[in-house]
Amino acid sequence: MGLFNTIVTWAMKHRFSQIERFMNNPHEVQSELLQNILLSARHTEFGQRYDFRSITNHDQFKSRVPVHSYEEFYPYIERLMRGEQNILWPSEIRWFSKSSGTTNARSKFIPVSPEALENCHFKGGKDLLSIYINNYPDTKIFDGKGLGVGGSHQVNELDPTAASFYGDVSAVIMQNLPVWAEFIRTPSLQTALMNSWEEKIERMAQEVSQVNVTQIAGVPTWTILLIQRIVELQGKKNILEVWPSLEVFFHGAVAFGPYRSLFKSLIPSDSMNYWETYNASEGFFGIQDQKNSEELLLMLDYGIYYEFIPVEELDKDNPIALSLEQVQLGKNYAMVISTNSGLWRYNIGDTIKFTSKNPYRIKISGRTKHFINAFGEEVIVENAEQAIAKACESTGAVIDNFTAAPVYLQEGKKGGHEWIIEFKRKPDDLKIFTQILDDTLRTINSDYDAKRVRDIALIAPIIHSAAEGTFYNWMKKRGKLGGQNKVPRLSNTREYVDDLLLMMD
Template sequence: MPLPIINSIATWILKKRIHQIELFIKYPNEVQEELLFSLVKTAENTVLGRQYDFFTIKSYETFAQRIPISTYEDLEPMIEQTRKGMQNIFWPTSIKWFAKSSGTTNAKSKFIPVSHEALENCHYKASKDLLSLYLNNNEDSQLFVGKSLRLGGSKELYQDNNTFFGDLSAILIDNMPIWAEFSSTPSNRVSLMGDWEIKLQAIVHETIHEDVTSLAGVPSWMLVLLNKVLEQTGKSNLLEIWPNAEVYFHGGVSFEPYREQYKNLFPKKDFNYYEIYNASEGFFAIQDQNNSDELLLMLDYGIFYEFIPMDTFGTASQKIVRLAEVELFKNYAVVITTNSGLWRYMIGDTVRFTSLNPYRIKVTGRTKHFINVFGEELIVENTDKALAQACLATQAEVIDYTVAPVFMSGKEKGAHEWMIEFKKAPQDYAEFSQILDSTLQSLNSDYEAKRRNNMTLNPLILNIARPQLFYDWLKDKDKLGGQHKIPRLSNERTYLEQLKSMQLTYTHS
């Protein structure tokens, strides 16, 4: 069958989903409530369901009163039992897949349960919805004339006690339908390679001769691959290799620090960028409009949402609200109940609602990744935006960064210490630091107050990382590829000190 006909048929099939998306946009709270009671009823005969008497839960209030908020550490004993072969503990259907994730808050590995329902009705459904929304917004798309370049995790799947664990991307690739491989590159064999550096070369070898129309992966790691492609081919930009490339689907880390670099890689005015928000625990939100930085919260993926306002998070007055009660522009920690048996589980992310009709969000950071040593309440969204502005103003390009506090000592005031690895360094580091600092003050009034007249915080300290410092740190921690990254912000100095010990430090302040 000719490729244009395949493209037309695939587009028609995928766009049939749009009216269902419009349904949950119109009735969001009803869809979420119905979903909650479906999850409760499905699991009422599990060990957990009997413990909390799911059978008698008939209202959200009872659900919230009876079941406590949980973290991975709370659920780990039950998850370990399931990994050893026991079933029906927190979800009734058999769970044999576990997404291995170190997260970014704990060096210890986490094994997130992935049920068949989550694979089909969350992750794969979301992948199709991403395409549906994109095609609905881009009528002339020729997405299926070529292939999608996917960049997944670097871990192989390992069998353990008749269960399997590995990167979520590896689990998804291993279980995807045969037709999906035909529309993707590299092959499953290469995608599932364990050694990131060998895999990187294999991906380049397989993809440079394909007609790539779309790309999907984490911005920082995709940049590594795309620069390798240019290095190998000797081309000046990627459209010389893949002239029909039209969209990059990205997630995992903020796109802001990398946006200008991608514009240089794909120098085409109508090239599209679509953001997604997913994790090992589920697929949560998708950009549903061209040229937008807001994500539509997807409400029919088997995930029930609750939110903790960050101004009460971790305090005696902490409160939890459901979707119908959220407010615009407040920062919330995300709590999920899922069709993999995660009940009122804190995923560690924070979001802000930018629209309530429909419910659209921006991801603002992590509950444990911020700096608030001096009352400045600095979040990743602030630093990503400020860094992007400083780069734009000085024609600099960044590979990676992390920030830590400099604690007060005696009469010495505090400060924030940055480690930045540049792909293209600014001509004047002092100018870069000044723009970075002033932009942070314009974005965050608490930081501005602490910086005013150096009242509490001295000017930031800028460390210039040697080439490949962040790559070497990740390699040393066995975290190359996938969604692994060093925490951008920390309330303590562990990560920064490790990086400083790995390079011959030279500092600009």
């Protein structure tokens, strides 16, 4: 395997020169990309409706094509799912990525074209390895196998020909991987794509414990469950006793900060690397490109054209949408994309901040609809995760999951925030944990701090410590186990918190 590792790492390094091209010429690459996808889609129903043929620049594009939400796109997508073609994109659409629906209560189905699979998702996976190898040229990750913790897929029942499918984006990618990729990954495809998440964890734990795993890719929450089960089955103290050559965890979907200490206990090695990605149902957007960094390089040549709406514009009828060269550092933007799968000026519901413009690097700051703003405090997911991480660090606590919601003003009672946290290791004093969380929120969010001064509008947060397995059982009850399904971190309603509190009674 040593020779194989040498050959593959050499091949992966070669791609880095292409990455450097868009890093050095971001505006030219994005402008050229916009023209290419408009040209490709000019004869589609959508392209003819907005006369893509005559659009020559970003200003014309944004003045002619409105920003779309998923609800506005759904009539087109439903027709695609029923077997119609050439509506949003000229290539045949046979795959749909099923989103967890975290921006609204129901699942979303995102078309995935052959071009998006090859030039976005697959390219993103290869670039992730290229960037990692560029940072760690002596890596040995190809001396073993990569463990993929993915989801499942099924036949699209809306298609009368049964010729199309939908599933978690990880499952869509796995099902369409080239044959050679099977030689460097584990578990077997049959196991990886099982529908029942509980059975899958058990099968994976038995199967992959016999393999030399050197790298893991997945969502932190489900990866933790798998590692814990393997350690239990093998009667070991930690996963390094099973996989001594484990080198890196490629993670995404949720912020890693609150889970870092738990991973360190499961993988007690100072040489273990944690590498972040920004890969969603709609596309592969960003990759960490520097050691010990929380910034993500915005990937600009994946068939995705980017626009950015300042969050203060979101409630307006005609929000201002900025091109890449118009953004400012440190501001919150909602990300709008046009893609080689036929999403046109689509608001994906994520908010980001730019940390660098040379090259363009970003941090994910939250969701446009995942926040608490019942009292003008505008607490976003990024705030919550920073506060949780600080409270854990200061008290030695380790969390598994959490969610929070407002406590609305009532007669004679002030408002506040109510948190439900499932601890892997509880703090010695929950009051101190609560105080640190509250103080951190006040430090990083001036709006929250203003409402907390002398308890003017908000009292100190209420924190409930949930029993082990609470969130797992809640997700199971909702049919949301596995894949791309994630616990909603924040909600501006009490839907999730009240449901969980009923389970905890």
